[in-house]
Amino acid sequence: MNVPSLRARLGRFPRIPLGACPTPLEPLERLSAPAQTALWIKRDDCIGPAMGGNKARKLEFLMADAQQRRARKVVTFGGLQSNHARLTAAVARNLGMEPHLFYFEPRPRELAGNLLLASMLDAKMHFVPLGRGGGMTLEATNRLVRLLAWLFVGRAYFIPVGGHTALGCLGYVAAAAEIHSQVEQRELRNVTVVTAMGTGGTLAGLLAGFTLLHSPIRVLGIDVGKLWKGCPASIAHVAGEVCALLGEPQTFAPADVPLIEECYVGPGYGIPSPEGNAALRQIAQCAGVFLDPIYTGKAMAGLLDLVAEGNLEGDVIFLHTGGIPGLFAFPQIITHPT
Ligand SMILES: Cc1ncc(COP(=O)(O)O)c(C=O)c1O
Structure with missing residues (x-):
């Protein structure tokens, strides 16, 4: 399938344009890399x-989809510094819906970073300190939270953690088409796109998109959370569902999911790592670009390590997935850098 026909298939789905796309693709010129890598x-x-x-x-x-179903309330959940929760609340407010956010940790004494922004949006924040349910699959967690949310909130449009559904992942199929076109325009060769992996939806969408386009671009996910049991299986399943939604059924095996698990997580999900913090400062000082300590800093630490070890060559594109409000929840990264 080529880019116009993939875009035409995506055009069959209801969509609210939120993003200013295409987002820029910029060289990281002042970041040192071996000769064979850009x-x-x-x-x-x-x-x-x-x-x-x-x-x-x-x-x-x-x-x-929520709007088409005439939803008045939207429910989602995540970690305390969930960017997904903040963004869902903001978009819901803009569409006149009431956002409900669930966090499975005690309410912090002070709300910082994404929590501060969520409270500014007057999102209904439910702190239910049950813990993170470590060892469960993402699907089982979603089922449980959906039930809990129904008990607390009643009728609402439920968005799984991280927006991790085939429908949500269409957004990263569209991004795959966008990246494919930018790569062709710049005549990049031997390209790998590296992204942080939390729920895996971004990775699933890109994998499905590049596969449908028969693109030579590779994608690589870097686990930043060690969050769920059976991540590759879940990502493979969603990537397959995405292709089926777009009318081109494909089967992905867990082994087809290009993912580095656990190596760059550091002390755990939601806890900054020394390597991630160092990468964060390096990118700020070489490129004037801010990363965040929970997702993109750790993924960038992984990228830099893989490049330094000669395990990643050619044109390497770091997908900056955002998360900057999280930086303000950890001021010690800046004030006590080591
Ligand atoms: C800033 C940021 N980067 C990356 C991710 C990971 O994306 P995904 O959940 O699609 O794997 C998330 C959310 O989980 C995020 O908030």
């Missing part, structure tokens, strides 16, 4: 609205 950054942090990030692309499809 580093680029794809600026989905600049996508808008409400401080941007990857979830805007997923919400274009999910919130259009």
Whole structure:
């Protein structure tokens, strides 16, 4: 399938344009890399609205669906610094819907970063300190939270954590088409797109998109959370569902999912790592670009390590998935850098 026909298939789905697309693809010229490697950054942090990030692309499809179903309330959940929750709340407010956000940790004494922005949006924030349910699959967690949310909120449009549904992932199929075109325009060769992996929806959408386009572009996910049991299986399943939605059924096996698990997570999901913080400062000081300590800093640390070890060559595109509000929840990264 070529880019116009993929876009035509995507055009069959209701969609609320949220992102300023295409987002820029910029060279990271001052970041040192071996001779055979060139580093680029794809600026989905600049996508808008409400401080941007990857979830805007997923919400274009999910919130259009919510609107079509005449939803008055929208429910989702995530970690305390969930960018997805912040962005869902912002888009819901803009569409006149009431956002409900669930967090499975105690309410912090002070609300910082994404939590501060969510409270500014007057999102209904439910802190239910049950813990993260470690060891469960993402699908089982979604089922459980959906039930809980129904008990707390009643009738509402439920968006799984991270917007991780086939419909939401269409946003990253559209991004795959966008990247494919930018790569062709710049005549880049031997291209790998590297992205942080939380729920895996971004990775699933890109994998499905590049596969449908028969694109030579590879994608690589870097696990930043060690969050769910059976991540590759879940991503493979969603990528297959995405292709089926677009009328081109494909089967992906867990082994087809290009993912580095656990290596760059650091102390755990939601906890900054020294390597991630160092990468964050390096990118700020070499490129004037801010990353975040929970997702993109850790993924960039992985990218830089893979490049330094000679495990990643050619044109390497870092997908900046946003998350900058999270930076303000961890001021010690800046004030006590080591
Ligand atoms: C800034 C940022 N980057 C990356 C991710 C990971 O995206 P995904 O959940 O689609 O794997 C998330 C959310 O989980 C995020 O907020």
